[in-house]
Amino acid sequence: MLPRGLRLCRKWSRFSSPITQLLAFTVVTFGVLAPLICHQLLHSYFYLRHWHLNPMSEAFLKQNQEDGQAALRYFEGxxxxxxxxxxxxxxxxxxxxxxxxxxxxxxxxxxxxxxxxxxxxxxxxxxxxxxxxxxxxxxxxxxxxxxxxxxxxxxxxxxxxxxxxxxxxxxxxxxxxxxxxxxxxxxxxxxxxxxxxxxxxxxxxxxxxxxxxxxxxxxxxxxxxxxxxxxxxxxxxxxxxxxQRYLNPEPMRILEWFGLGMFLGPLLSFLYSWATGRSSLTWPTVLFFALYSMALAELVGRHYLLxxxxxxxxxxxxxxxxxxxxxxxxxxxxxxxxxxxxxxxxxxxxxxxxxxxxxxxxxxxxxxxxxxxxxxxxxxxxxxxxxxxxxxxxx
CATH class of the missing domain: 3.90.550.10 (Spore Coat Polysaccharide Biosynthesis Protein SpsA; Chain A)
Incomplete structure (x- = not known):
C-alpha cells in the first residue's frame, strides 16, 4: 500500500498536466513556503529587513556586550x-x-x-x-x-x-x-x-x-x-x-552554482516522476528542476549551504x-x-x-x-x- 499522500499525488497527476503541476509547485515554494521559513534568515533574499533588522541588531549588540563581560571574567579568574x-x-x-x-x-x-x-x-x-x-x-x-x-x-x-x-x-x-x-x-x-x-x-x-x-x-x-x-x-x-552569494559574480561560484543544478536537477526530476507515477525522466523536467534548485539556493542563501x-x-x-x-x-x-x-x-x-x-x-x-x-x-x-x-x- 502506498502512503495516503503519495496516492493523492498520483491521483491528482492524472488530471493535471506537468506544466500545471510544476507551475503550482513553483508558486507554493517561492510564494508561500520559502518566505514563511526564511523571513528571519539574515543572508536570505526572503529576509524581511524592515521587520527584523533593528531588533536583531539590538539583540546582537546586547549579546556581544554580555560576551565581552564573560571574556573579562575569564581572564580575571x-x-x-x-x-x-x-x-x-x-x-x-x-x-x-x-x-x-x-x-x-x-x-x-x-x-x-x-x-x-x-x-x-x-x-x-x-x-x-x-x-x-x-x-x-x-x-x-x-x-x-x-x-x-x-x-x-x-x-x-x-x-x-x-x-x-x-x-x-x-x-x-x-x-x-x-x-x-x-x-x-x-x-x-x-x-x-x-x-x-x-x-x-x-x-x-x-x-x-x-x-x-x-x-x-x-x-x-x-x-x-x-x-x-x-x-x-x-x-x-x-x-x-x-x-558570498552566487550572483556576486566570481567565476568559481558560477561553476559551483551550475554544478548544484546539474546534481539536483536529475535527482529532483526522479523524485517527481516517482511521486507522480511517470515512467521516465524528460529533459524539460530535468531542466526545470535544475533551474528551480539553483534559484532556491540563491534566494535562500548560499551562506547556509556552506x-x-x-x-x-x-x-x-x-x-x-x-x-x-x-x-x-x-x-x-x-x-x-x-x-x-x-x-x-x-x-x-x-x-x-x-x-x-x-x-x-x-x-x-x-x-x-x-x-x-x-x-x-x-x-x-x-x-x-x-x-x-x-x-x-x-x-
Whole structure:
C-alpha cells in the first residue's frame, strides 16, 4: 500500500498536466513556503529587513556586550603566569603564531578579550596537538597604556607596542595608510620575535570558530602541501556573508552554482516522476528542476549551504580569493616576508585600503591566494576603527 499522500499525488497527476503541476509547485515554494521559513534568515533574499533588522541588531549588540563581560571574567579568574614563563615562550619557534592586532575602541564590548579568550580556550581544548602554538599581542593604539584590555592581556601573553604614550605619528599619513603600516609592523614583529612557520594575523574583532584548529591542521598539513597551493601569498579565513552569494559574480561560484543544478536537477526530476507515477525522466523536467534548485539556493542563501561543510574539516573548501576583507589572514613565513616587501611599495588611501592593496599584489606580482569556505572566524565588531558609526546595523 502506498502512503495516503503519495496516492493523492498520483491521483491528482492524472488530471493535471506537468506544466500545471510544476507551475503550482513553483508558486507554493517561492510564494508561500520559502518566505514563511526564511523571513528571519539574515543572508536570505526572503529576509524581511524592515521587520527584523533593528531588533536583531539590538539583540546582537546586547549579546556581544554580555560576551565581552564573560571574556573579562575569564581572564580575571585565570591564573597569571609569571614573567619568566612569558619570556620563555619567546625562545620557542612555534609552528603557528596567533598574532592579535588591537586598538582601543568601545571598551564595554571588550572585543580583544573575546578574541583572546576564545583562542586561549580552544588551545586548552586542543591539547598536545596544539602545544606548539603561541598567542602574541600587537598593540597599535597611539596611547597603548590607556588600552586597558591590552594591559590585562599583557599579563598573560607576550605583547609588543608600536607607539609610546603621547607619541604623535606622522600627521601626513592618512588613516588607511596608518592601518597598513600597523598591519605590516605586527607581521614583521611576529617574524622577528618568534620565527614561526606560520603566522595567523587576526584583528581584534574576529572571534574564532570552534573548529578552527582542526581545519587549519588539515589545510596546512594536507591541502596546502600540494604544489599548486604551497606557495600561496596568503590564506583568508573570512569573507563577509553578504558577499558570498552566487550572483556576486566570481567565476568559481558560477561553476559551483551550475554544478548544484546539474546534481539536483536529475535527482529532483526522479523524485517527481516517482511521486507522480511517470515512467521516465524528460529533459524539460530535468531542466526545470535544475533551474528551480539553483534559484532556491540563491534566494535562500548560499551562506547556509556552506554551513553544512562544518561537519568535517575535510569538507572545508579552498577557492581563489577576493579582495575584501582582512579580519583573519594566514601567512607562511616565506609568504609573510614577500608581503612585507610588496606592501612597502604601496600607499593606501580611501578606496585603496590594505585588503585591496593585498589583493592587488596577486595581479601585479603574479601571486596566488585562497579563501576558506565556510568562514573560520566570526566578525563581531560592529564599531569600525576606520569608519565611526554610532548606530550600527547587522547589514
Amino acid at each position: 585565570l591564573q597569571t603566569p609569571n614573567a619568566s614563563e612569558i619570556s620563555s615562550s619567546k625562545a620557542l619557534s612555534p609552528w603557528l603564531l596567533i598574532t592579535i592586532i588591537t586598538v582601543q575602541r568601545h571598551n564595554e564590548f571588550h572585543y580583544v578579550l573575546q578574541v583572546a579568550s576564545r583562542f586561549h580556550r580552544l588551545l586548552q581544548q586542543c591539547g598536545p596537538r596544539c602545544q606548539n602554538y603561541q598567542i602574541f599581542l600587537c598593540n597599535v593604539d597611539q596611547n597603548p597604556d590607556s588600552h586597558q584590555d591590552a594591559r590585562l592581556l599583557g599579563t598573560f601573553f607576550a605583547m609588543v607596542k608600536r607607539y609610546k604614550d603621547g607619541e604623535d605619528p606622522n600627521a601626513s599619513v592618512n588613516q588607511f595608510e596608518k592601518e597598513k603600516r600597523d598591519y605590516a609592523f605586527c607581521l614583521e614583529q611576529s617574524l622577528l620575535v618568534y620565527s614561526p612557520e606560520y603566522v595567523l594575523l587576526v584583528e581584534d574583532d574576529a572571534v574564532p570558530e570552534e573548529e578552527i584548529f582542526p581545519v587549519l591542521q588539515h589545510l596546512l598539513l594536507a591541502r596546502l602541501s600540494k604544489p599548486h597551493l604551497r606557495d600561496a601569498l596568503y590564506l583568508k579565513l573570512y569573507h563577509p556573508e553578504r558577499l 554551513e553544512l561543510r562544518r561537519l568535517a574539516p575535510a569538507l572545508h573548501n579552498l577557492v581563489p580569493v577576493t579582495e575584501c576583507c582582512t579580519p583573519a589572514m594566514l601567512f607562511s613565513a616565506p609568504s609573510a616576508r614577500r608581503v612585507l616587501g610588496h606592501l612597502q611599495g604601496l600607499h593606501c588611501r580611501r578606496g585603496f585600503a590594505k585588503d585591496i592593496a593585498l589583493y592587488s599584489l596577486l595581479r601585479t606580482k603574479g601571486e596566488r591566494a585562497y579563501v576558506v569556505e565556510p568562514n573560520l572566524v566570526r566578525h563581531v565588531g560592529m564599531f569600525s576603527s576606520l569608519r565611526p558609526n554610532e548606530n550600527p546595523k547587522l547589514l
